[in-house]
Amino acid sequence: MGVWTDIEKIRFLLRQVGWRDIVDLILVWFVIYRALLLTKVSGAVQILSGMGVLAIAYFISQWQGFVTFNWILELFFSNLFLIVVILFQGEIRRALAQIGSNPLLIGYSSMETRQNLDEVARGAIELARRGIGALIVIEREIVLDYFVEPGTELDAAISSELITATFTPTSPLHDGAMIIRNGRIFSAGNFLPLSKSSALDKHKGTRHRAALGLAEQTDALVIVVSEETRSLSLFYGEVVRTDLDSAVLGRVLYEQMGLRMRPEKISSVSA
Numbered sequence: 001m002g003v004w005t006d007i008e009k010i011r012f013l014l015r016q017v018g019w020r021d022i023v024d025l026i027l028v029w030f031v032i033y034r035a036l037l038l039t040k041v042s043g044a045v046q047i048l049s050g051m052g053v054l055a056i057a058y059f060i061s062q063w064q065g066f067v068t069f070n071w072i073l074e075l076f077f078s079n080l081f082l083i084v085v086i087l088f089q090g091e092i093r094r095a096l097a098q099i100g101s102n103p104l105l106i107g108y109s110s111m112e113t114r115q116n117l118d119e120v121a122r123g124a125i126e127l128a129r130r131g132i133g134a135l136i137v138i139e140r141e142i143v144l145d146y147f148v149e150p151g152t153e154l155d156a157a158i159s160s161e162l163i164t165a166t167f168t169p170t171s172p173l174h175d176g177a178m179i180i181r182n183g184r185i186f187s188a189g190n191f192l193p194l195s196k197s198s199a200l201d202k203h204k205g206t207r208h209r210a211a212l213g214l215a216e217q218t219d220a221l222v223i224v225v226s227e228e229t230r231s232l233s234l235f236y237g238e239v240v241r242t243d244l245d246s247a248v249l250g251r252v253l254y255e256q257m258g259l260r261m262r263p264e265k266i267s268s269v270s271a
Contacts, residue, residue, distance in 0.1 A: 047087055051080075110259055116158045116183050117257060121250045123163030124223050124232055133227035134167040135177035135192070135207050138253075142218040144179060151176050151189030158185055167225075177210065177222075193217065200240075211235040221256055223249070 054073060061070035076083070120136060127134045137144065152173055156162060158180060166188050167174045176189040194206070195213035211222040215235035222235040232244040234252055241252060 112183060113257055114254070114259060116180070117250070117253045117259075119158045119160045120163065120180065120223070121246065121253060122160035124225055124249065125246045126160060126164050127167055127225045128230045128232050130164075131227050131230050132164075132167050132169065132174075132225065133207060134163075134223070134225035135211060136163065136223040136225075137177050137179045137190075137192070137214065138221040138223075138257075139179060139181045139186070140219045140221065140257075142220065144181075144214070144218060144220060147193055147214060147217055148177070148179070149191040151187050151191070153187045154185050156185045158183065192222075208233065208235075212240065215239075221253065 054076065058070065058073040058077065060066075061073060120138065124134065124136060137148075162185065163178065165171060166178060166185075173188040176191050178188045179186045179190055192210035193213040194209045195216055197212060197216070200209060200212055205226070205228070207224050207226070211224045211233070212235055214220055215222050215237060219237070224233040224235065225231075226233070231242065232249055234241040234244060234249065236256055241248075244252070
C-alpha cells in the first residue's frame, strides 16, 4: 500500500508541473550550462578555485569570530556579481555577441565548417609546397586569450589565399601564429607558450614546441608547416601527427571537428 501511495504522490506532483515550469527549468539549465563552459578555460577554473577558497575562509572567519577578516570578506561577496562581470567580461562579451548574431542559438552549419576546414587545409598545403613555415591554430571550446600573447586582430573570412599571404616572409604578420575563431581568421602574429616536454623530438624547431605547448593546455587544433622539411604536422591534446599528406590532414581535421569527410572532398583538398 505504501508503494502505491508513493506512486500517487509522484503522479500528483507531475500533474502540478505546467509548461511555464518546464520552460523555467530549461532556461536555468541553459544558463548553468553556459556558465560551466566558461570554467573549461583554465584561467576561469583558477579564478573559481580562488573564490572557493575565499568562501571557505568566510565560513571559518564566522565560526572563529574573526570580526575584521569576516567584514572584509562580506564586502567582497556583497559585490560578487560585479566582480564576476569584470573578471569574465571577455567571455561574457563573446557569449552575448554570439547570441546577438544568432538569436536562435544555432551554431555554425556543418557545411560552413567543412568549407572553412577545406580552406585551412588548402592554405597549409600550399605553404608546405612553397617551403614557407606557418603556425595555424583552430580554437575550439577553450578560449585561447589566457594562453597566447596577442598579435594583430584581423577578423577576416577564411580563405587559403589569405592564409598563404599572411605567412609569406614579406608579410609583417608572418612571424607568430594565426588564430581561427568562430569560423573567422581572428588574428595573426600571436605568440604561443613553449612546451618544456622532453618527449618532443629535439630536432623540431620553435614552431613545433609552441604548438605542443598550446595543445598541452587547451583543446585547440594546431597545424605546423615546416619550412625546412616542407612537412605538415598536427597537434591536439597529447597527440602529435607528423608528416601528414593533404588527404590525411583534411580527414583528421574533419574528425576532430566532429565531421565525416566525404570522398569527393578528399580529392578537392589535395588539389
